[in-house]
Amino acid sequence: MQYRSLLSSLSRISGLRQSNHFGAIFALSFSLILSACGGGGNAVTENSLTEPGSDGIAPTLLSVSIKQSKTRNGSPDGTAKLGDSITVSFEASEGLMQPEVTIGGFAADVSGKIGDWTATREMTELDMDGMVDFTISYTDISGVEGVVGSATTDESAVEYCMEGCVEPEPITLAGTWRLDAAGVGPNAASREWFSINRSSDADLAARPCLFDDAFVFGADGSFANQMGDATWIEAWQNADAGEGACLTPVAPHDGSIAASFVYDEDAGTLTLNGQGAHLGLAKVVNDSELGSSSEAPESITYTVTTFDGDFLSVVVVVGDGVYWSYDLVKEQPSPLAGTWRLDAAGVGPNAASREWFSINRSSDADLAARPCLFDDAFVFGADGSFANQMGDATWIEAWQNADAGEGACLTPVAPHDGSIAASYVYDEDAGTLTLNGQGAHLGLAKVVNDSELGSSNEAPESITYTVTTFDGDFLSVVVVVGDGVYWSYDLVKDSDTAVAAPSILEGSWVLDAAGVGPNAASREWFSINRSSDADLAARPCLFDDAFVFGADGSFANQMGDATWIEAWQSADAGEGACLAPIAPHDGSIAASFVYDEDAGTLTLTGQGAHLGLAKVVNDSELASPSAAPESITYTVVMIESDFLSVVIKVGDGVFWSYDFTK
Numbered sequence: 001m002q003y004r005s006l007l008s009s010l011s012r013i014s015g016l017r018q019s020n021h022f023g024a025i026f027a028l029s030f031s032l033i034l035s036a037c038g039g040g041g042n043a044v045t046e047n048s049l050t051e052p053g054s055d056g057i058a059p060t061l062l063s064v065s066i067k068q069s070k071t072r073n074g075s076p077d078g079t080a081k082l083g084d085s086i087t088v089s090f091e092a093s094e095g096l097m098q099p100e101v102t103i104g105g106f107a108a109d110v111s112g113k114i115g116d117w118t119a120t121r122e123m124t125e126l127d128m129d130g131m132v133d134f135t136i137s138y139t140d141i142s143g144v145e146g147v148v149g150s151a152t153t154d155e156s157a158v159e160y161c162m163e164g165c166v167e168p169e170p171i172t173l174a175g176t177w178r179l180d181a182a183g184v185g186p187n188a189a190s191r192e193w194f195s196i197n198r199s200s201d202a203d204l205a206a207r208p209c210l211f212d213d214a215f216v217f218g219a220d221g222s223f224a225n226q227m228g229d230a231t232w233i234e235a236w237q238n239a240d241a242g243e244g245a246c247l248t249p250v251a252p253h254d255g256s257i258a259a260s261f262v263y264d265e266d267a268g269t270l271t272l273n274g275q276g277a278h279l280g281l282a283k284v285v286n287d288s289e290l291g292s293s294s295e296a297p298e299s300i301t302y303t304v305t306t307f308d309g310d311f312l313s314v315v316v317v318v319g320d321g322v323y324w325s326y327d328l329v330k331e332q333p334s335p336l337a338g339t340w341r342l343d344a345a346g347v348g349p350n351a352a353s354r355e356w357f358s359i360n361r362s363s364d365a366d367l368a369a370r371p372c373l374f375d376d377a378f379v380f381g382a383d384g385s386f387a388n389q390m391g392d393a394t395w396i397e398a399w400q401n402a403d404a405g406e407g408a409c410l411t412p413v414a415p416h417d418g419s420i421a422a423s424y425v426y427d428e429d430a431g432t433l434t435l436n437g438q439g440a441h442l443g444l445a446k447v448v449n450d451s452e453l454g455s456s457n458e459a460p461e462s463i464t465y466t467v468t469t470f471d472g473d474f475l476s477v478v479v480v481v482g483d484g485v486y487w488s489y490d491l492v493k494d495s496d497t498a499v500a501a502p503s504i505l506e507g508s509w510v511l512d513a514a515g516v517g518p519n520a521a522s523r524e525w526f527s528i529n530r531s532s533d534a535d536l537a538a539r540p541c542l543f544d545d546a547f548v549f550g551a552d553g554s555f556a557n558q559m560g561d562a563t564w565i566e567a568w569q570s571a572d573a574g575e576g577a578c579l580a581p582i583a584p585h586d587g588s589i590a591a592s593f594v595y596d597e598d599a600g601t602l603t604l605t606g607q608g609a610h611l612g613l614a615k616v617v618n619d620s621e622l623a624s625p626s627a628a629p630e631s632i633t634y635t636v637v638m639i640e641s642d643f644l645s646v647v648i649k650v651g652d653g654v655f656w657s658y659d660f661t662k
Helices: 003-019 023-036 201-206 364-369 533-538
Strands: 061-068 078-080 085-092 100-103 109-113 116-122 134-137 158-160 175-185 194-197 214-217 222-226 231-233 245-247 259-264 269-273 299-307 311-319 322-330 338-348 357-360 377-380 385-389 394-396 408-410 422-427 432-436 462-470 474-482 485-493 507-517 526-529 546-549 554-558 563-565 577-579 591-596 601-605 631-640 643-651 654-661
Touching (some): 061 078, 061 158, 085 134, 507 643, 526 533
Antiparallel strands (some): 061 085, 085 116, 100 134, 109 116, 175 194, 175 322, 214 222, 231 245, 259 269, 269 299, 299 311, 311 322, 338 485, 377 385, 385 422, 394 408, 422 432, 432 462, 474 485, 507 526, 546 554, 554 591, 591 601
């Protein structure tokens, strides 16, 4: 019998017993019922039934984890800053009464049921920097207390830094790599049959064109062999090579075919996709050594033996007991990388003099006279590229355009307009900075090595400047234009263009799951998931779309030949089908992204740029491609190095959400 239910009913009718003559009848009825249930020894009005007793078994915590709320899983090196929330999740051995949890010494909000519970608290200015501690006080439903929990079971931890902790830079292949050593032997650790090494002057002199080859891994998953005018060629590629020589690269091992890479950290493999794409020597492929260029496979998979972000060692088996191995080193970004602007310029009889002519940004008169010169940007890329960015006007002189007279702000004139691709080489030991590319220049276009130009078509292929001062934010260079004639420039770096730590978003992401529901946490109205074979088979062209975040802040939708198209885009789509992408949702318009960690937002700028489904935008769902907005802002629910979850509200009580994996 349910004693408590009967007593509750008794309490509700007690007033009735006092107010009418049916009370005695009800009391007698309940007395009979209680007697039948074994309760006849007590009068119904005593209400003194025995409470359930303790079971004598203390509950325990089976699992405990702590994390910053926006990360997917706890980790040993979690971090949080002011305004971030920290979550403690735990599972008990049995059902619990409402637990009490503190995080950082303050009470946390606790939710859950039975044995699964979660506690969350937002960090405030009252919290002290350091590792975040917690306590879990809990009692089972019989009243037995468990031992207070204060440690995780998965080694997870969170360090709190009010202004943000310094997180270790992510280890990534993205960048330019060069061969450091290579060899072949009877096992993966051996190079006893043949070896070459950059540290050997003889090896470097014998194969300079091999050691200067660049193996470029893009943050977007692209790969490129960059060899310049010459690389190491062998007789199977060109009969003129003899035993091997530095000759013009031979297709497809010349970088002419687009390629990509996949690094599988768990499997310890690095795969290059694209005919001719390779590391080290072109002939070395899986299970063989090539005898003809036409035999080049579509992909090569290397076993990664060592990778720490700056050093990479790989092995490839070319036959039974035949192992080629390569060591590669990553080029570090140039300290010049960033955008620079002219601060001062002048000419004089020696490198330290500007007595004949000088201009300075600090002079209001100079700045007013040549505003179009002082706003020119000299952009040094982390990848060795260089660009003159002048906008609609720069300082033009009569030798470039007769209309300039003594000099005027006019439209840039080729080749000094940044229209020709250029690069730079900074030789710290020699103290020189060389710009390669016709028209590429610092300061004034006319100033080149050993002369001042008299015509645009005289522009040389390169200019070398002597670096007199360089501290990372200030650069001073000199160029000799004739006997006893020295031009010099001072440049300052834009403060917001210094090379920043890679964005956590940088790289190529794919859709893992999507859905829509009445709140940010719900997908009850519709959902799809990569883990579902049916969903994957129904929309393969959606799940293989790539959402690429560039290190330079660029964003690209890469969809290949097909993506998921709906009727509002093409009548042929019906209920939805895999068809050719439709502008502007085809990645044809340049786009960029801004991730505001403090605000928890991710904004894509550029018409057609989107995550997930093209129709989903802020406050509506599109009905026509022409209605695509210039930008979309998503709320970031969770982000870590390889997982991203975002939400976007399309209307009152309508929330789309997406999960992505890198």
